[in-house]
Amino acid sequence: MRLTLRWLCAAIALCLASAAGATSLELLELRRMLTVDEHAEWRGVGRVNIATFSERGMCTGTLIAEDLVLTAAHCVISARTGKLYEPGNIHFVAGWRMGSKVAESRASSIAIHPSYRPRRGGEGTRRGLDLALLRLRTPIPAEIAPPFAIGPPRLVRRPLTLISYRRDRAHALTRQDGCDLKRAQANLLLLGCDVTFGASGSPVFASENGQTRLVAVISAMSESRGQSFAWAVMVDRSVFAEVLARLD
Template identity: 60%
Template sequence: MAAILAVGQVPPAEALDLERRRMLTATEHVPWRGVGRVNVAGLRDRSMCTGTLVAEDLVITAAHCVISPRTGKVQPVNDVYFVAGWRRGQKVASRRAIEITTHPGYAYAQNPGFDEIGADLALIRLDAPIPVAQAPFFAVGEPSEGKDALTLISYRRDRPHALTRQDGCDLRGSQGPVLALNCDVTFGASGSPIFADADGAPRIVAVMSAMGQDRATRKPLAFAVRVDHAMPEVLAAMR
């Protein structure tokens, strides 16, 4: 497959295709209100990632987004917040975490390999549900080779106050629960949902984990964990 480097340790591609990667307008933003920012606001750790509602009180994101890089341990729940539908100072809802569960096979690593990426998934239980009328949650689906290209929805550090949609994320390969995609990703995109169309409805099929290079072409690749593979084990580990 490819050499792996962690998200945040590889610069974005020098030339980005803006037709594939663009910020959503206010109207385009509405169907994606269930995607939000996962903010860590602790005394010593502060960070942002992207997360997605998969139930009214449950957010899916990358495990490394809720791990302290200083300690290697899960962040205190009081320091983790989910802000649904954040767009230029406006939000649909904000909730604090009351429970954070990472994949039982996940071990934090600054330069992850396939084992770490394949378990880089976490679920955040919110302190109160977010009603569907405010921010609908998304069902889980399966990626299918040969189907339409996938779509990445993310908050990027270079565009932290509005969602960016990137269409045409082609599947370049897979190894177990790990997908290799040709998406352009950068800081903040960790935990971002990757959607496939299923009978006209978006289904979340993977969560963005890391980025690296294709060994043969040296072109950037993005690596994501399949939700249908990893999520059942995280759910089983929840209290």
């Protein structure tokens, strides 16, 4: 997938962008930290923690199978070297809230989408799909943290909900409703969401027939005329299969 120059200039990577929050009162009203009871429904969403000798970071990831976590490709690539982190340096913590968790596991292997182009000194060229899969060393049973199913592309037209760990709320999940679709080009979506550091890799959900489906993954943020937006990569079964085929 190739993006126009205008789209590339508009997309600001989460890990390089300003930490300024949304100035829209409407977005602030739609964004709230989940309570203890509300966390239970989303315990398949977790923190993706990166720790090496010289680098530290966090993103958000989602269980889509007992041993598979979906996140953003730039989260698993070193900005210093432009290469994938060693799997053992990536730690997925499911249902993290205020020092407690439902499960945890380190990655045993990593794969990014074949069209994503990492670059040393930055997180990528955005010419491809900013998606990655982690295979966990120890699967997390569904009864502990239920994985989420991937929904069909048509669901991105429905009301969307973002679930994320944000740098300003790093120890509990934040829910943001009203992430309506503003624009779409191929698999790249512009959403009316306010995101910041840590939210990279966060899942965007839609509901169908009472079932919650994962439809996109947060990749970047931008701001225009005082309003915050999020860039997300739409995930369908064919896109998922392309990443899975590269996973050990």
